[in-house]
């Protein structure tokens with residue numbers, strides 16, 4: 191018993207140490223201004239340098255999850271895993287991800303891990319957070335949409351997370367950075383469905399069903415009944431786990447986008463992120479390379495439409511995405527680059543996150559090479575040299 195209490199106290203102390211390290215770093219800037227570290231040259235050494243600039247104080251026995259994106263099969267834009275080698279050698283994290291909602295290698299744990307290894311993520315253990323099921327947290331009282339937040343049940347196995355994000359465009363969210371990598375990237379498939387659409391799937395062309403009953407047998411809520419007219423979902427029983435979407439060999443189930451609107455999607459994304467960042471300490475690294483209009487879930491993503499703009503790190507999830515939006519827009523020569531290329535600015539992510547108290551849209555940029563403050567213009571100028 192005494193031993194258990196001692197271990198518990200050590201864990202609490204370790205988590206507090208990390209949180210304290212993050213807070214003390216932020217206290218150097220005025221209270222409504224966060225610090226974002228910047229480097230123009232994207233190299234493995236600089237990714238490590240950015241992380242070290244955050245001054246994270248990890249206890250040796252802490253379990254660290256490094257949230258990455260392994261890249262869809264066929265995608266050519268996902269970040270080269272080699273960029274993470276020195277950081278992995280230093281921190282000894284586990285690569286963490288969640289299974290996706292649509293049917294692909296990344297929908298199922300075994301094929302997801304095999305694809306990750308094929309893509310070069312071989313130098314740290316891999317953990318698919320929802321491999322064994324979901325962890326469901328309640329939403330905050332002031333949320334507009336999410337009563338619950340669904341992640342993988344391995345989420346709580348880690349004491350600390352490094353969120354490593356590829357900053358690029360996204361058709362629905364305008365851009366995808368740290369907020370998207372946590373909110374969507376750490377949601378279970380059922381959580382992803384709840385963010386993207388309504389909580390229940392819909393059945394398309396039920397007359398094609400050949401009554402194999404696989405969906406009904408796999409449904410954990412016994413919510414599906416199959417007869418001569420195809421499958422019927424009892425929405426009073428359905429728990430929105432999205433299993434049927436993966437199970438049907440004819441892909442007759444899909445998320446139901448009825449009533450979908452862009453702002454609701456972005457706000458749900460932020461609400462998911464808020465709950466997850468509140469449950470575990472996290473720091474953030476964004477890399478602005480291979481900037482395409484769409485994300486790394488696309489099997490044939492369009493080619494990058496602009497040059498690489500370097501990498502940034504922060505303890506503030508709002509400031510880091512705001513800095514990336516500003517740097518890419520400045521380099522592209524407009525105010526909101528993703529409004530130009532995707533017709534969705536994505537700024538609602540930042541505004542709602544700030545309103546929920548998740549961080550600040552005001553920030554200062556520090557050049558990690560010199561330790562000195564640098565303007566947006568100076569940072570963008572440096573990236574011209576890196577072309």
Ligand code: SF4
Pocket residue numbers: 390391408409410411412413414423427428429430431432433434435
């Ligand atoms: S989403 Fe899950 S609970 Fe709902 S019908 Fe499909 S398998 Fe059943």
Ligand code: SF4
Pocket residue numbers: 398399400401402403404405406416420421437438439440441442
């Ligand atoms: S898994 Fe697909 S084909 Fe099989 S019974 Fe269900 S809906 Fe019909």
